[in-house]
Amino acid sequence: MTPLIEGQPRNARLLPRFLLFGLAVLLVLSTLTARLFYLQIASGGYYQGRATANMTVLQPIPSSRGLILDRAGRSLVVNVPSFAVKIRPADLPYSQRDQVVARLSRLLALTTTQINETIDSNPGSNFDLVRIASDVPEDVARLISEEHLALPGVQVVTEARRDYLYGPLVSQILGYTGPINADQLRRLQRQGYLPDDVLGQAGLEAQYEAQLRGTYGAEEVERDASGRQIQVLATPTQPQAGDTLQLSIDVKTQEQAQRALQWGIQAAGLKKGVVIVMNPQTGEILAMVSLPTYDDNLFARGISNADYQKLIGDPNQPLLNHAIGEIYPPGSTYKLVTGSAVLADGKLTPTETLNTYPYLMLGNYRFNDWNGAGFGPLNIVGAYAQSSDTFFYQAAALVGIDRLAYWAHQFGFGAPTGIDLPGEAAGIVPSNQWKLQTFGQAIFPGETYLAGIGQGYDAVTPIELLDAYCALANGGKLWAPQLVHQILGPTGEVVQTFQPKLRWQLKISPAILATMREAAREAVVIRHTGNVVDMPLYVAGKTGTAEFGTRKIGGHLPFHSWFVGFVSPSGDFAKTDSQLAILAFAYDTSRSIGNVATEVVKYFLQLHYGIKQDYRNLFLIRPGAGN
């Protein structure tokens, strides 16, 4: 046997090369080992941290949104489970996007443009989920889940959706929830709002968002490279359910108000109408109806573009709560301010009289009384009851525009009432300063006349007007109206009891207010408000009409009518114990039917107090009336 170790003759020559090759092997393997030592031992802790960060993510757990109950504890909204379809753009390869969007558009009955726009207008980053559709039917949701391999980046999530049990009846009050937009996200991100979050977008849902939302929890989730959840590792914070709102509104009262107004709208061909019922002792709203309205469930389910355009395009603005969001001339109801002002400033005593005329002349301008004849000498009670325009022209002139504005502000006009709803408008109270700022000139004397009878520049929201009459009824307390009676915690305990919110006490002597209450009762008693006096109730109140809007073909402007008043439990109007004040507003009484608002109020009172006899009357036709 040849000893193998000796090798071949050429090996002497090749030995250095074998050694060099062996050295290269050693060099390569020791370099790799050194690098591994650096990565695994020297930097091991760092990379372990990176690996852990890779696989775990802190994920929010949505809280259960608080409920809304009516005064009697009836549920107005509940949370129901529903499916939403979301996309994480980072997980949707660009090359497959068209195909995925096309498939989704067929399944979800959306256009590809809509889906693409939704993805592109995503307020968050590419790694945040984008909501494509809410309240997806279960079969579609299941189909999308099953096709997840063909639909990369698409996720079906179960979430709670708001179900508004009374729909349009309380839509204007409750509002609705909807997906967060980019502006809101910027504002609320620090408070833990997520790019695909849902929040209150209108009404009480928006106003009480902080209370209703509750507190989101957090869980540590193990996930894989594509973001799929593998398991929940820990739950450092549990979600806390939101608080429940119990409203001052009673669904029954609300239904009576809606029924009365709907009847009036149909009978008189109105375009818009408002009824507000309030407790003058507390400022609590008992009913608030604004018609036309909408169904907030449309929004909670993810409103379709067609439905939304229809609501937006309606000239009567069903999305607007006309009770608080729009201003109109108050007409004769404003004589409360002029009357109180002329007494409070000492320009007249309650018993002093002014003569009234068919009309007053100011330069070449003629200012008519509404009956075209005048009423002879009248004191404040008589003038208010008869609603004599020439009396109040003179009263306004005695007080002067700026003092009249002062007293209007005292009654809360020209500023939001502070009701707990978003979107409240403020009325207009003309004064020299206001007119200088707005038009660059001072008030003309004729404008003071008009301001005295609630025409001209005067404009109020219905809630401002009712709030002022509540102050009249309760002896001068001007409330911030409230819709929420109390707030309950998730387990039903009261976390916030009801506190009336006093804006201020009117700087008017109780005696003057008593005189004005007497005047308001007198207006009913002398049948200026028709047969209201015949009802088995003690009602005081004032009607008003004003021309407003664009002139119609027939020559007259579309005009609207008001009734605002309150019910005395005892019939003694020197007392301030009224528990119910009501306002009705009817816009565009184009059929020239008398005071539709009064008819609506009568119908509501009949329904509310269970009065069997029907006092409604639709034959009072007073064309061109200016009472």
Place this chain on the structure above:
Amino acid sequence: MGAIRLQQDRLKWASQTAVAAWSAFDVQLVIYAGLLAGMGLVMAYTNSYEAGVSPLSAGSTFTRGLVWAALAIVAFLVAAAFDYRWLKTFAWPLYCINIGLLAVSLAIGSGVGGSARWVTIFGMQFQFSELAKVLMAVVLANWISSREAQVGGLFTILGALALVVPPIILVALQPDLGTSLVFGAMLVGTLFISGASLRWLVVLGAGTVAAIPFAWTYLLRDYQKQRLISFLDPTADPQGSGFHVIQSMIAVGSGGFLGKGLTNGTQNQLDFLPVQSTDFVFSVLAEELGLVGAVVVFLLFAALIWRVLLAAWRSEDTFGLAFAGAIASMLLFQVLVNVGMTIGIMPVTGIPLPFITHGGASLISIALGLGVLQSINLRQVRPKW
């Protein structure tokens, strides 16, 4: 009696032959290769878990690995039994087959992202470029042995270059830059071991370096450039081509000294690692078995290369010397580039880690190569009688 005597002689001859063959058979080479292949099966097992199927179910990475291992053993035994000297006769036909297979791959092959690397035979994907490495070793060894007398001349180098360039181009067109580089490494390695002119080898190397700017501009595709750029700075595009390298380094680094344990690698099991049963298999190994597992694998490779070089040292003819040199170069280069890629010191290429990377072509080709090597070992010594 004569008959009995003859029979006894035959018995003696047979036993002497068997003893001699056994003494010449390199058991260590088989042991190291077997341990590495076993490590490959372990990785196939853990990656079966990752794929979410039972490792023992039909068609899992692990069971397919077992099938490949069995075929590799057969390939090894056949190649070892076959007298390697016949290969010299078959060298040119083998070269033609080699070129033909690579051309077929290019024509009908399929792969990731429009590449043409795999050919499907009987439902099994086969990467001919792996087989081409061993065939190239045969062809190169044949050429160098034919130049035995003037091995130090320039023509040795030029001839070898002429043989290697066509397959390099065919593979690069697939495009598979990594395998082209393996061919280059084998060329240089076998010329070096066989005693080719160092001076001309240096010139060849300098020429290659000089050609890099040209190749960058005209030959490399965008994705290849991107990979090279991301190798130079993986953080430049962390969500793009640098992502794999960063995730691989996280996997390796988080493995620590002892690793996270088999099937416990979070980077692997949660899919943060790309192609974890093939290109990035070493990341899984380092994550789950730690520095200890990696060093064991390195030691096995070192031992295996030592045995391959020993076969070269012992070989009586230049063919054996050059063939062993080519196989040793191939192993060393693939370990360097594949492992280096997973730990961020080499660019990302599709070069498999011998034995460990899951894949029949790679394993069977290496088994064939080692079988030929064993055949070389066996046939260096004649029993004396």
